[in-house]
Amino acid sequence: MPLIPQPLPLxxxxxxxxxxxxxxxxxxxxEPALRAAAEELGVxxxxxxxxxxxxxxxxxxPRGRHTIRVCQGTACYIRGxxxxxxxxITMLGVEPGGTDDDRLxxxxxxxxxxxxxxxxxxxxxGDTYGRLKAEHLPRILRKYRSLESVGEEEQGQ
Amino acid sequence: xxxxxRSDLESLGAVGLAAIYPSRxxxxxxxxTCGLAAGAEAVYRTLHDEALAYGLDMxxxxxxCLGYCQVEPLVDVRMPGRGRVLYARVTPERxxxxxxxxxxxxxxxxxxxxxxxxxxxxxxxxxxSLEELPFYAKQHKVILRNSGWIAPTKLxxxxxxxxxxxLARALELPPQAVVDEVTRSGLxxxxxxxxxxxxxxxxxxxxxxxxxxIICNGDEGDPGAYMDRTVLESDPYSVIxxxxxxxxxxxxxxxxxxxxxxxxxxxxxxxxxxxxxEEVGLLGKxxxxxxxxxxxxxxxxxxxxxxxxxTALIASIEGGMGEPRPKPPYPALQxxxxxxxxxxxxxxxxxxxxxxxxxxxxxxAIGVEGNTGTVVFSLVGKVANTGLVEVPLGITLHEMIxxxxxxxxxxxxxxxxxxxxxSGGCLPARLFHLPIDYETLTEAGSIMGSGGMVxxxxxxxxxxxxxxxxxxxxxxxxxxxTPCREGTRHMYRxxxxxxxxQGTPEDIVLLEQIATWVKGAALCGLGQTAPNPVLSTxxxxxDEYEAHVRERRCPAGVCRALIQLVIRSxxxxxxxxxxxxxxxxxxxxxxxxxxxxxxxxxxxxRLCHDACPEGAIEIVR
Numbered sequence: 001m002p003l004i005p006q007p008l009p010l011x012x013x014x015x016x017x018x019x020x021x022x023x024x025x026x027x028x029x030x031e032p033a034l035r036a037a038a039e040e041l042g043v044x045x046x047x048x049x050x051x052x053x054x055x056x057x058x059x060x061x062p063r064g065r066h067t068i069r070v071c072q073g074t075a076c077y078i079r080g081x082x083x084x085x086x087x088x089i090t091m092l093g094v095e096p097g098g099t100d101d102d103r104l105x106x107x108x109x110x111x112x113x114x115x116x117x118x119x120x121x122x123x124x125x126g127d128t129y130g131r132l133k134a135e136h137l138p139r140i141l142r143k144y145r146s147l148e149s150v151g152e153e154e155q156g157q
Numbered sequence: 158x159x160x161x162x163r164s165d166l167e168s169l170g171a172v173g174l175a176a177i178y179p180s181r182x183x184x185x186x187x188x189x190t191c192g193l194a195a196g197a198e199a200v201y202r203t204l205h206d207e208a209l210a211y212g213l214d215m216x217x218x219x220x221x222c223l224g225y226c227q228v229e230p231l232v233d234v235r236m237p238g239r240g241r242v243l244y245a246r247v248t249p250e251r252x253x254x255x256x257x258x259x260x261x262x263x264x265x266x267x268x269x270x271x272x273x274x275x276x277x278x279x280x281x282x283x284x285x286s287l288e289e290l291p292f293y294a295k296q297h298k299v300i301l302r303n304s305g306w307i308a309p310t311k312l313x314x315x316x317x318x319x320x321x322x323x324l325a326r327a328l329e330l331p332p333q334a335v336v337d338e339v340t341r342s343g344l345x346x347x348x349x350x351x352x353x354x355x356x357x358x359x360x361x362x363x364x365x366x367x368x369x370x371i372i373c374n375g376d377e378g379d380p381g382a383y384m385d386r387t388v389l390e391s392d393p394y395s396v397i398x399x400x401x402x403x404x405x406x407x408x409x410x411x412x413x414x415x416x417x418x419x420x421x422x423x424x425x426x427x428x429x430x431x432x433x434x435e436e437v438g439l440l441g442k443x444x445x446x447x448x449x450x451x452x453x454x455x456x457x458x459x460x461x462x463x464x465x466x467x468t469a470l471i472a473s474i475e476g477g478m479g480e481p482r483p484k485p486p487y488p489a490l491q492x493x494x495x496x497x498x499x500x501x502x503x504x505x506x507x508x509x510x511x512x513x514x515x516x517x518x519x520x521x522a523i524g525v526e527g528n529t530g531t532v533v534f535s536l537v538g539k540v541a542n543t544g545l546v547e548v549p550l551g552i553t554l555h556e557m558i559x560x561x562x563x564x565x566x567x568x569x570x571x572x573x574x575x576x577x578x579x580s581g582g583c584l585p586a587r588l589f590h591l592p593i594d595y596e597t598l599t600e601a602g603s604i605m606g607s608g609g610m611v612x613x614x615x616x617x618x619x620x621x622x623x624x625x626x627x628x629x630x631x632x633x634x635x636x637x638x639t640p641c642r643e644g645t646r647h648m649y650r651x652x653x654x655x656x657x658x659q660g661t662p663e664d665i666v667l668l669e670q671i672a673t674w675v676k677g678a679a680l681c682g683l684g685q686t687a688p689n690p691v692l693s694t695x696x697x698x699x700d701e702y703e704a705h706v707r708e709r710r711c712p713a714g715v716c717r718a719l720i721q722l723v724i725r726s727x728x729x730x731x732x733x734x735x736x737x738x739x740x741x742x743x744x745x746x747x748x749x750x751x752x753x754x755x756x757x758x759x760x761x762x763r764l765c766h767d768a769c770p771e772g773a774i775e776i777v778r
Contacts, residue, residue: 012413012493013456015476020418020457047477054478054635056460057418073380074575074611075537077625086762090740111462111629113419114383116535116609117226117543118194126421130194134764135738 073112173317221391223305323513343529348502371412379578382609393430399506481681525551577606580686582693618715641684644675728773735765
């Protein structure tokens with residue numbers, strides 16, 4: 001028996017599930033929610049922090065309403081994905097990881113969303129846009145901006 | 158209904174058969190992530206609305222991926238008595254016309270790619286059959302056997318295609334015989350390592366300790382690869398069935414499917430499939446009346462490439478950071494929570510269910526000695542036909558790239574092919590006669606890997622590609638061991654110097670040294686293989702490195718510090734598109750007059766070059 005009682009190991013995947021659930025609710029991981037999770041699961045907050053800070057899917061900072069993920073996978077890269085990213089950086093005025101001033105868009109890069117045959121690809125929230133050209137971007141972003149007022153959605157190209 | 162016996166399976170299959178081959182018109186739309194990215198959702202909606210407007214008696218279904226991503230969105234129209242046709246690159250407008258034609262009982266010729274041969278359906282004049290298309294002619298589908306042909310989460314349809322026949326057979330054999338069957342099939346790990354699957358299972362089966370676990374590695378992180386995503390999205394039961402067979406063989410009662418976070422649709426489909434299998438009793442207690450219990454849980458990753466490494470993946474399931482640990486001990490002896498664990502790739506599990514259904518002899522007859530069976534590649538990059546390709550092991554790179562892939566894009570010459578993602582290497586065109594198998598690719602300086610195959614042409618700079626991969630491994634290195642953490646960073650710095658025109662010949666020597674050290678000293682597979690892109694490009698494309706450091710020239714015209722962009726006034730029509738696209742305002746010119754680029758402002762991003770409708774912007778190397 002160890003002198004200091006050890007917490008029981010969690011069942012497989014439970015902590016990741018919990019973090020995903022918090023992330024889905026708030027769009028990021030707010031500290032109070034993590035403290036509550038530590039309490040609920042019976043694991044130290046330090047373990048939760050260590051896990052949460054390891055993975056790219058989680059952020060401790062609030063994000064914009066829409067997350068733009070520019071694919072930088074190999075196929076996208078050699079077919080101009082870096083230039084798509086560059087265009088978005090100028091359009092939004094933020095670097096990857098940043099959120100624009102009106103908190104509408106967070107710009108991120110991702111190493112491969114697995115739609116390589118459609119390269120270059122950008123994913124905005126749940127929608128994947130393939131065979132992209134930089135000149136398509138203004139029209140696509142406009143859709144999300146107008147979404148805020150109209151509340152209607154269109155997918156694909 | 159609950160499925161207890163083989164005859165229950167047969168009744169379920171009969172229901173599925175009626176759904177796959179209905180007596181009325183059926184239209185299927187490929188709606189895996191690729192299809193969706195190409196606009197399949199809008200096509201599906203149009204087909205639905207128009208069919209309703211015409212009052213058409215039609216079944217509309219969403220299926221998975223047929224693999225020919227280049228010509229997505231794909232729509233499969235099956236008209237009993239008339240024929241079955243696959244339509245390519247369908248747009249909402251084309252979908253509208255299609256329904257109008259179908260309403261008059263016609264199968265229109267426009268946009269038709271091929272006929273899909275089916276017993277009892279007449280062939281159509283003037284259209285090739287699907288398997289005659291160069292893209293499909295050399296393919297042999299085992300892992301992707303159902304992909305695109307069935308509604309992915311409809312258990313009935315999976316069973317109708319012979320699904321769960323493998324498990325039913327396995328459960329009638331003693332567990333050791335199941336291990337023997339897999340061993341005899343010659344199946345090797347399709348995640349890239351190529352370790353004999355049967356031997357791994359045997360080690361786990363013989364290992365002391367309980368409980369035992371089964372894991373499906375669906376953390377497909379290699380950029381440029383999406384085979385596992387497609388299998389999970391298009392045919393999730395084939396993987397789940399394989400895992401139950403594995404559990405029975407090694408004596409495990411619990412399994413985990415770990416899917417990367419970037420694949421939300423795969424997570425959704427496999428989760429649905431698990432619930433459905435539980436509902437009918439194909440997961441849970443006393444499966445098929447055998448007394449064997451098995452449960453599966455889906456774990457969604459959280460964006461860490463290193464978790465594709467098996468010990469890191471295990472740490473991630475346990476709830477910690479996804480850091481690898483030294484091997485041995487291998488997971489087959491000490492895996493999840495220190496217990497014996499079989500961890501195999503998605504494609505391996507999908508192969509297992511087929512092997513048990515058809516037998517080891519059948520599987521062994523595919524491929525070549527020592528490299529049996531089939532392997533799936535995602536053929537992407539600068540190749541005419543992109544898509545998922547499943548071939549018997551042993552076919553040559555040339556057959557793959559030129560016969561199936563149709564050669565380079567826009568008539569450009571193919572220079573190299575990259576296999577194995579960041580752990581693999583770049584092979585030059587002069588080695589395309591080599592057969593695709595585990596040993597040959599390794600000897601040539603690349604690896605089989607999990608199946609990414611990225612084609613590169615004359616416009617791809619191999620130094621830039623090496624830097625791209627080192628940037629990737631540097632970002633994704635978990636930081637636990639120094640050779641990987643620091644070594645990738647150093648290699649990245651040197652490569653950056655070279656592409657920026659600041660490199661020296663000594664840099665190339667240093668790069669080669671560091672690469673060799675990291676390969677020998679890193680803790681896990683990620684670090685040990687991280688230098689491969691550098692070593693293989695140095696081996697085959699040293700001239701490109703030399704051009705960068707000695708002549709300050711990028712032969713492919715990619716590296717920004719070494720190129721200039723110039724508008725050729727004799728070609729420029731003054732349309733102003735380049736001016737609009739330029740992110741830094743470096744282009745000026747009046748409407749309908751030749752434009753010019755100010756080299757002092759130009760960042761050489763080449764957006765103008767990509768956008769110019771006249772090809773008037775030249776890259777000066």
